[in-house]
Amino acid sequence: MIILEDVVKNYGSDVPALNGINLHIQKGEFVFIVGKSGSGKSTLIKLLLKELDPTSGEIFVNKKNLNKVTRKKLPFLRRDIGVVFQDFRLLPDRNVYDNIAFAMKVVEAPNRKIKSRVLAMLSMVGLLDKYKSFPNELSGGEQQRVAIARALVNRPAILLCDEPTGNLDPANSNAIMKILEQANKQGTTVLVVTHNMDIVAQMKKRTITMSDGKVISDREKGGYFYED
Amino acid sequence: MKIRSLMYHFKDGFKNIHRNRMFSLASIATITACIFIFGVIYSLFQNFEFMVKKAENEICVTVFFDEGLSDAQIKQIGDTISKREEVSSMHFTTAEEAWNNFKSEYFADFPELAEGFQDDNPLANSASYEVYLNEASQQDALVSFIEGISGVRQVNRSEVAASGLESAARLIGYVAIIIIAILLAVSVFLITNTIVIGITVRKDEISIMKFIGATDSFVNAPFFIEGITIGIVGSIIPLGILWLMYSRIITYVLSKFSVLQNILVFLPEGEVFRVLAPVAIILGIGIGALGSTFAVRKHANV
Ligand SMILES: Nc1ncnc2c1ncn2[C@@H]1O[C@H](COP(=O)(O)OP(=O)(O)OP(=O)(O)O)[C@@H](O)[C@H]1O
Ligand SMILES: [Mg+2]
Numbered sequence: 001m002i003i004l005e006d007v008v009k010n011y012g013s014d015v016p017a018l019n020g021i022n023l024h025i026q027k028g029e030f031v032f033i034v035g036k037s038g039s040g041k042s043t044l045i046k047l048l049l050k051e052l053d054p055t056s057g058e059i060f061v062n063k064k065n066l067n068k069v070t071r072k073k074l075p076f077l078r079r080d081i082g083v084v085f086q087d088f089r090l091l092p093d094r095n096v097y098d099n100i101a102f103a104m105k106v107v108e109a110p111n112r113k114i115k116s117r118v119l120a121m122l123s124m125v126g127l128l129d130k131y132k133s134f135p136n137e138l139s140g141g142e143q144q145r146v147a148i149a150r151a152l153v154n155r156p157a158i159l160l161c162d163e164p165t166g167n168l169d170p171a172n173s174n175a176i177m178k179i180l181e182q183a184n185k186q187g188t189t190v191l192v193v194t195h196n197m198d199i200v201a202q203m204k205k206r207t208i209t210m211s212d213g214k215v216i217s218d219r220e221k222g223g224y225f226y227e228d
Numbered sequence: 229m230k231i232r233s234l235m236y237h238f239k240d241g242f243k244n245i246h247r248n249r250m251f252s253l254a255s256i257a258t259i260t261a262c263i264f265i266f267g268v269i270y271s272l273f274q275n276f277e278f279m280v281k282k283a284e285n286e287i288c289v290t291v292f293f294d295e296g297l298s299d300a301q302i303k304q305i306g307d308t309i310s311k312r313e314e315v316s317s318m319h320f321t322t323a324e325e326a327w328n329n330f331k332s333e334y335f336a337d338f339p340e341l342a343e344g345f346q347d348d349n350p351l352a353n354s355a356s357y358e359v360y361l362n363e364a365s366q367q368d369a370l371v372s373f374i375e376g377i378s379g380v381r382q383v384n385r386s387e388v389a390a391s392g393l394e395s396a397a398r399l400i401g402y403v404a405i406i407i408i409a410i411l412l413a414v415s416v417f418l419i420t421n422t423i424v425i426g427i428t429v430r431k432d433e434i435s436i437m438k439f440i441g442a443t444d445s446f447v448n449a450p451f452f453i454e455g456i457t458i459g460i461v462g463s464i465i466p467l468g469i470l471w472l473m474y475s476r477i478i479t480y481v482l483s484k485f486s487v488l489q490n491i492l493v494f495l496p497e498g499e500v501f502r503v504l505a506p507v508a509i510i511l512g513i514g515i516g517a518l519g520s521t522f523a524v525r526k527h528a529n530v
Binding site: 049071072075076077078079083089091102103105106107108110111150154 | 232
């Protein structure tokens with residue numbers, strides 16, 4: 001599903017942000033990526049979204065070689081990938097329902113599908129009763145659940161989350177993880193960048209540790225290695 | 229582009245205009261000014277050209293012959309003249325016709341005065357050709373050619389009232405083109421900026437759209453709708469104003485300059501607007517589309 005081969009990303013300084021990454025993630029996996037600040041986790045996510053191009057190396061997402069995806073085809077690559085950020089990135093002038101429906105309108109989904117899909121997602125993230133609320137009327141945990149619903153509503157093959165619980169308390173973080181796990185059970189490949197070691201320890205999933213732009217450990221079942 | 233998205237884009241485009249109404253209004257006002265001036269100049273020139281054409285069609289050179297020239301010789305001169313390419317048509321007036329015309333023009337109220345001449349035609353040598361020209365500017369050349377023909381006694385020319393006007397009109401035309409060009413540039417510049425503001429305001433939304441997988445054309449469509457709508461509104465307003473003004477101004481001019489009623493013949497507004505309206509609207513759409521293109525290019529990577 002995701003393959004990185006000798007990927008280097010240099011922003012122009014002496015030390016590259018990613019320095020020779022090799023990684024294979026299978027379809028249907030749930031993977032944590034951990035590592036201290038500046039180790040290159042967000043850079044990795046940006047490369048997978050083709051928001052940035054690698055300095056060298058090759059990346060395959062859903063069998064597509066990202067180096068060969070043209071600007072014209074990029075939107076269609078991104079329809080295979082859902083993204084969730086630490087800061088939610090909801091549209092403040094739209095209510096919960098419209099924020100999620102927006103993702104389907106943008107990819108020109110048929111109207112008759114939109115309503116049923118949005119309602120299904122709202123029920124999955126437990127926000128059916130808040131569908132008319134605006135983002136500023138929601139708690140951080142609720143906003144992140146809306147963001148996840150938006151990321152999943154188009155049924156992407158892959159879900160990328162960059163510190164999805166970074167702004168949330170433990171209870172809300174656990175709720176978010178439950179939702180991600182559920183999405184994974186339904187077949188979505190999930191990649192979660194996090195600093196939350198409690199969650200990583202608790203969930204016992206494959207965990208990749210990064211340091212200075214390199215993968216320093218890759219262990220099954222939550223055995224993580226953190227060199228602080 | 230799917231039809232169901234079109235509604236969505238229209239809503240977004242109009243939302244942009246509304247959110248950004250001061251700039252939108254400024255853009256509309258500039259386009260209005262630009263197309264209004266264009267419309268005024270166009271109407272003036274259409275009418276002017278129409279009058280000149282009409283006046284030119286009436287310009288004719290009258291050719292008189294030496295005394296005692298035979299009909300055959302006169303006919304030969306006629307043939308020579310009619311071969312010239314300046315000539316659009318010719319009419320021969322016999323001496324009798326000339327006398328009859330004279331009588332009906334000057335002695336109409338006193339037929340007994342004309343009786344005094346009996347059959348002795350005082351205009352016996354006044355047979356003439358009236359030579360009509362294709363273009364007023366060719367008059368000089370034709371006159372000097374005819375004067376060179378032997379047997380021609382005299383050539384009378386028409387006054388060309390329009391010829392001086394024509395160069396003045398050309399000057400006004402150049403000035404107008406420069407003004408219109410400047411206003412066009414200002415219009416495009418203002419629209420571009422109006423739309424850039426809209427894009428900047430929606431930067432977050434656009435970046436989310438791109439992460440979700442919106443195509444460039446989907447992202448840009450509302451901005452094109454915004455620009456083109458501003459362009460169309462900015463062309464319909466001046467067309468409306470011109471339509472309301474047109475017949476009023478003509479009535480006013482004709483009442484003020486009633487002496488010139490023979491020269492001042494105006495085109496009906498339908499005739500002018502048949503071309504002006506579509507050209508103005510296409511111009512408005514063009515300005516809008518161009519402004520949108522610049523704006524979107526500038527911000528291609530938000
Ligand atoms: N746009 C950029 N231009 C230049 N350098 C950058 C840029 N983005 C990131 N970097 C550098 O690349 C390195 C990796 O950054 P990255 O954001 O991937 O780290 P991270 O693992 O996500 O850190 P954190 O846990 O703090 O989010 C850092 O040294 C950072 O300073
Ligand atoms: Mg980061």
